[in-house]
Amino acid sequence: MKKTFEEFPKPFWVLIGATVIDQTGQFMVFPFFALYMTEHFGVGMTEVGLLFAVFTITGIFGSVLGGALADKVGRKSMVLFGIFISGLTSISIILVDDLNLFYGVGALVGLLGNIGGPARQAMIADLLPEEQHAEGYSIFRVAFNISATIGPVIGGIMAVRSFDLLFIGDAVLSAITAVIVLIYLPETKPERAEDAPEETMAESVGGYSKVFKNSAFMLFILVSILLSSVYMQMNSTLPVFMRDSHNFDPKVYGGLLSMNAAIVVIFQLWLTRKLSKYPQLVMAALGAFLYTIGFAAFGFISGLFLFIVVMIIITVGEMIIAPVGQTLAAKYASEDMRGRYLAVFGFSYAIPNMFVPYLMGLIMDNYDPNWVWYLAGILGTLATIGYLWLFTKDKASEKVIVNTI
Structure with a gap:
């Protein structure tokens, strides 16, 4: 320590x-x-x-x-x-x-x-x-x-x-x-260069127009929106699903959240250091893949033990993807625009938060509730593919730069 x-x-x-x-x-x-x-x-x-x-x-x-x-x-x-x-x-x-x-x-x-x-x-x-x-x-x-x-x-x-x-x-x-x-x-705040005019x-x-014109960053945001749409089921549909479809007491859901927080506190820094040598977009894809497995599994499992196992899988995915996501958002930005880039990165959660819980709620109220988790699996798969595609796109860009030097 x-x-x-x-x-x-x-x-x-x-x-x-x-x-x-x-x-x-x-x-x-x-x-x-x-x-x-x-x-x-x-x-x-x-x-x-x-x-x-x-x-x-x-x-x-x-x-x-x-x-x-x-x-x-x-x-x-x-x-x-x-x-x-x-x-x-x-x-x-x-x-x-x-x-x-x-x-x-x-x-x-x-x-x-x-x-x-x-x-x-x-x-x-x-x-x-x-x-x-x-x-x-x-x-x-x-x-x-x-x-x-x-x-x-x-x-x-x-x-x-x-x-x-x-x-x-x-x-x-x-x-x-x-x-x-x-x-x-x-x-x-980084010092402004002496010859650089001060912004009004x-x-x-x-300056947000520069952020929105950064196509690689905006594709990263789009993929992150897909993944956030999956993760936000943790605090919206999951507790209701556990109560209504599996007859779990609310304190069981509370216990799973406490377990999630405890695992993050104990293992987050250790895991981040272990994975730091690997490409960040590949790690983002790995985290998204674990989300996909975990959230989709809710549509197929029953019994407290399996819910605990699935929550551990999701938590490991969360520990991989969360710091990597913020790091990548900061990496896309120049020093003088970090605040704006990180603000737009916040859209990846705020935008789906406006409508995804409502749409998933409609599915739970009117159709088979398991379809929430099937759809989560589909969105998670798309996010996993998206991060891997961004990684290959980045590698291709690096090759072009090397070949032109």
């Missing part, structure tokens, strides 16, 4: 520590948000679903704006702004008693709450040399999973006493995180 700590610069560990604290607050609140909304406003899951849709749609715009600002204003400024807004909205939620106003707050949370995300991810690429990017994003994932393990437990204890304590606790943790970032985290805000936002 000491050796691992010494291999990375101190500001990187400050960022990781701040992430654990801030995300613990997020995970204290998020699992209980639907319970709070239905109890406080006396509404059903339709209204809750609408709010989550508002989160997602405005979050896309927030991420786009945040990516441009991270490249123009700086990483640290945007991380601080995102943390400040997170704490402020947590307090404001307690004060809102009107449902329509609550939707307005939800739109604000989605827009501004995601604004610091691209800056935080760009900081990792800024702080570390390229050969450490995959390991850095692996540690970032471990931090995220630690928060995902701790946060709901603390949140559950608080929610029993009062939902207001959840939001106050999140605001307090946001304040602590902001102080740590302000004092101990340096600005990591309009030019920073307009």
